[in-house]
Amino acid sequence: MSTIIYPTTNLKHTETLTVEKGEGVYIYDNKGNKYIEGLAGLWCTSLGYGNQEIIDAAAEQMGKLSYSHMFGGKTHQVGMDLSEKISAMVPVDNAKVFFGNSGSDANDSHIKMLRYYFNAIGKPEKFKIIARDRSYHGVTVASASLTGLAPNHTHFDLPIDALGILRTDVPHYYRGKLDGESEAQFVERITNNLENMILEEGPETIAAFIAEPITGASGVIVPPAGYYEKVQAILAKYDILFWADEVITGFGRTGNDFGCTTMGIKPAMMTLAKQLSSAYMPISASVIRGDMYEAMIEPSSQVGVFGHGYTYSGHPVACAVSLKVLEIYERDNIFAKAADVGAYLQSELQKFADHPLVGEIRGAGMIGALELVANKHTGQPFAGGVIGGYAMQACQNHGMITRAVAGSSLAFCPPLICTKAHIDEMMMKLAKALDDTLAYAVKEKLLVA
Template sequence: MPQLSNSLHVRDVASLVHPQTNLRKHVESGPRIFTRGEGIHVYDDAGKKYLEAAAGLWCASLGFGNERLAKVAYNQMRDIGYYHIYRHASHGPAIELAEKLLEIAPVPMSKVVFQCSGSEANDTAVKLVWYYWNAVGKPQKKKIIARMASYHGSTCASVSLTGKPEMHADFNLPFPNFLHTEFPHYYRFAAEGETEEQYSARMAAALEQLILKEGPETIAAFWAEPVMGAGGAVLPPAGYFKRIQDVLRKYDILFVADEVICGFGRTGNMWGSQTFDMQPDMISCAKALSAGLIPISALLINERVFQAMLTESDRQGSFAHGYTYAGHPVAAAVALETLKIYDELGIVDHVRRMEKPFLAGLHSLRDHPLVGSAEGIGLIGGIEIVQDKASRKPFPAEQQIPTKIDAKIRERGVILRLIGNRLAFSPPLIIDEAQIGDMFDRIGDALREFR
């Protein structure tokens, strides 16, 4: 094993399992330790400063080291640092946060169910989909359709939704009744001469064919992220969600929007559902709900779903679902304050102003011979690394060219998200124009080494 730089590295290798990590490589090389953050930057234990252009895991919307939110958490801990919301008990922060979320929801919603993570929010939505159809007398509606390359979480149900086979391998997943339709990645999979609208029509037709093959009477719900984050920050092609929703309405299939990444300003609206004219029955959200500073998530449900929940709760005697830390008062207080900060900063308007320089910088990378596509919206986007632009042919996996490009970018003090052949951008929403210019200057310098 190589010599590790300090005792923290040694203790990490001895004691800690890291998610989404090559465990053998980690044991051999150890981690990079990050020690503090300030604004849009983080610092490692060697003192190196990085522009965190991935906002951690898409979530540090207000950057790092927010003293105001720290004080809110401290004050709430001193007041009532924990209480549950089981069996008719409640507390102010959870009630106020639920009211605020319903107030800003992109479509009319009736109630809020709190959890601790985006995975749990989607997991809860799966249960409520089945609960709903049982309540209305259609228990045969059990199958759920998501999309290849989608990501909806890591619990057993939410990872079954997830359309990434590497996350299923040897975990005996996905569970039965979880199906996947096409990954709507226009750049990668469109036919020669096919417009985005034509491609969207083909994607909707493929979904309908899957529904008919399985039997419409068995299909319970369809899941979709407005922008496919872990798919590589892939935007939907023009007309996609209109056509998809036409199919869902035709066969009476519930629609769940996974807003875990896109919610709270990321796409230039408060919700990605507004950006792409989605009309979901349920909305899962997390990450930027608390600016990533404390674990909390929420599932918003419409009146149709809630009325069925009332019926089934009457039948069963109670709504037998919940989490110990659901609506935790400290997490709820921090989330409430986060939403206040968004209002004070005019965060949606700020994202819209920053979209122009962000997209200009992103599109400037298209001139590089290895960048096949570069697209985004708001403050989220991605570039695809290819060996040949004309054919869109990727590099052989063993050459690890995207990995090497990502490493060079990190050497220049910028952290992006590497996803297969794509590099994804999702900087903190507080980033300014000068910082955007600096970010793309450094990335451009790194890419020039690969001409």
């Protein structure tokens, strides 16, 4: 065993796969085994591995200016170009961009900018943030507090209350519905819950509502029709900002440029990372509305500095790589192609509807999940996370990387450059893995009659 403390890993079960190289939509381990990427790394390698144009862009920038910071008035052209490009792409009015290194730190930056902004406009009491149950927003102290998943909270004693984080329902009809409740009634009930919580807390104390337009780590939950419409109407009524965490859904993942477009959301703030650089370099962007930024200028001048920034905020190599990635998205029509292949992925996943283990199939565009259940007819979940882990390993045994999320859901998030033939290859492996998993569940008596 090496001396690494592994991230998001059972520390009793480390170093199970050593990845050695990547090519296109495949990775290879140190024993020469080949795997198709069913999850684009961690929902991020949109353009696959070994893209020479991106490698050249990085090398060229390293040769020209390998590092320069952005503190105290310094800037560089490649950073300004990237910021302009992002501002022009996002559905945020007069968007301004703060650069960071990861989705987690970008969400932290957003919390700090929210506080800065509301202090600036004389509303210091307006700092609470509504986050949803089962959401995933990262793992720094603040972003893990936004996250609504137990494994990211347990043993960490996070300052959830101190940060003013409130929790509302996850819009997952399959798991959250009451007996006999229609989808429309479910939406009505959970949005009423949201409004009641806002009234109980006091709208004047709540700054923002954060949501992944379509979730990732909580099992790829696509909210029912009408949900975001109702949520946005409530937020507008009480002057609460919509903050879209697009770390997974940004850049062509859900069949459109952004998850907000797919789900009809008009956000005031947006978190971007992952596919911004196709994961060739770590970089994130915390995007806010122009008027929010304008309000922050004077207070920074009083202090002498906007006292927030990272050594690597706007790292020139990460910016050059991201600019090249955005250029490729546009030039090669990547989002439209991914929408086409994504529709195919969704229809192929639906073919598993009759499999005895499959309870619900969810997704949009190039992201999807199968929820595996102990009783197909009642939807009773498997106890613990054993089945998800087993199915994920079975996929790996058949040469495909995927990811078990939220216990027993198997997630798919292939690179955007995948073809329909790649999807066919994945589905063939999935069929075998599901049959292996069913045999295991029968043998271990895990199915419930």
